[in-house]
Amino acid sequence: MTQCRYDPSVVDAFLDHHWTYHPVDATFMGSKDHDGRLPPCGPETVSGELATIAALEQRLANTAEPAELGDRLDRRMMLAELALQKAAATSRSRLSNPAWYSGEAAFAIISLLLPQSAPVRQDSLVERLDALPAFLTSALERLNGQAVPDSWTARAWREAVAMAEFLRVDIRLHDEFSQHWTAPANAAADAFDAFASGLTGFADADPACGENYLSLLMNTIHGLDFDPREAVRRAEEAFDRIGDELVEMAKSIDPAKSWQELIAGLSDNHPADTQAVFESYRQYDVAARRDGAMLVMPAQEYGLEYRWMAPCFRKVSQSLYFLFYRSPPGLNPGQGSVYWVTPPGEDFDAFLRGNNAAIVKTIHSVHHGSVGHHTQNTRARSAQSRLARIAGTDCALGLAFLGSGTLIEGWACYVEDLLMEASGFYEPAEILLLKQYERRNAASVLVDVKLHLGDWSITEAMAFYRDKAGFAPARVEGEVVRNSMLPGSRLMYWIGVEGIKTLRSRWKGDTLSFHDALLSYGHVPLAWIAEEMQRAGQLN
Structure with a gap:
């Protein structure tokens, strides 16, 4: 035909x-x-x-x-x-x-x-x-x-x-x-x-989507060339290996303390008062742009304004999928985005410790702000693909088009590690924290896949996150519920990072040109970007 x-x-x-x-x-x-x-x-x-x-x-x-x-x-x-x-x-x-x-x-x-x-x-x-x-x-x-x-x-x-x-x-x-x-x-x-x-009388149901549905997500939506069982094998190997690396890294920092103790100690390094917390968001954002400029060109043409969360949203945000940073509306982006900073609640000490330097650096200034999602979203608006400009929009439950996730979440997690190449940006114990993040992302692959293959129940998945992966107890239930509702949405973090690392190792040019090229595609599956780079003769 x-x-x-x-x-x-x-x-x-x-x-x-x-x-x-x-x-x-x-x-x-x-x-x-x-x-x-x-x-x-x-x-x-x-x-x-x-x-x-x-x-x-x-x-x-x-x-x-x-x-x-x-x-x-x-x-x-x-x-x-x-x-x-x-x-x-x-x-x-x-x-x-x-x-x-x-x-x-x-x-x-x-x-x-x-x-x-x-x-x-x-x-x-x-x-x-x-x-x-x-x-x-x-x-x-x-x-x-x-x-x-x-x-x-x-x-x-x-x-x-x-x-x-x-x-x-x-x-x-x-x-x-x-x-x-x-x-x-x-x-x-x-x-x-x-x-x-009216939400009563429902019989309980198994949230597993099954192997066929999960394979569709991995192969057709994310463009991956391996199946769910292979994802489990890779993530299990990584989870165990990273656990060993954490032990060895901790010994090199302080032989008298475990890696868990060293990471817990990071919460002691925090600003002295409320205003200093707020200013730290801006300061580390500026530092990440400055120190990371030799590695990735930060978005300077589109603003990022840090604000205290508006009073009207402070209570309701605790119960909803309410993000402190959302991708700007690609079809009507205006001149900049707003980044909410959550004000202190009743426990002021918890507020200060929760906004320690390591968390503000890694999660707020790098992953979401500066050279992370903020730069990525800015670049996406210039993508040649119309859908790639808006596919990564944060909507009511998650990304508009799930296939964009390996690049979007892969980039934000990858760039956390990228700033380790900027001398002096992180302290040794903060690098240990990044290694723990990597291990948690591998753990999330295991929950995402095993839950939806029917290997683990919700209770077993929660126990794994809490007892093996080291997730904060208060976060475990919400994390597993999100896993159960959105199959294929948590495996894309770790798999995305690994895919970007592989692409970078094959890139024919320098570091800056690789990152500029990667972000120029907008919000599309990372596997498709790899194919397009190969097609353009840019990879070894």
């Missing part, structure tokens, strides 16, 4: 389809055309979605591979995402997850109140508030009689209760609050309460 020439306008059709079923994603991406809508969840939703997927797949399948890089990556991204959407709709529907409803409902409102959406689109906000009661009523009708993992139900309940309080109380603290929000916000709060009360 003769193939047609690829038509770039199919991207518009794909986005229109995606935003029809995910209008909150559209808001986060910067498209304002769906700001007043909530996702459809009625009885015809799945059949309508599958029909559109089939039409788009047919339109794409009849086209030849494009010669232009951007078109080639767009076509590949659409085919992969459509394959995942089809598999999810038929075997793992979001419409069967109560936490999907609570998350979409919550961020339908919050997305319009964040700095990236300023000024608030008043009409759209009220329109969504007005639509929430019907949406949450339909959600309970849809969930009726279904088996649901208990942990998903518990998460949905927490989110719904938190949003009800936010809409009655804390939304009034928003800088642009208007009295005409009051009545629809109160009605929406009542709907959240009713939704929370």
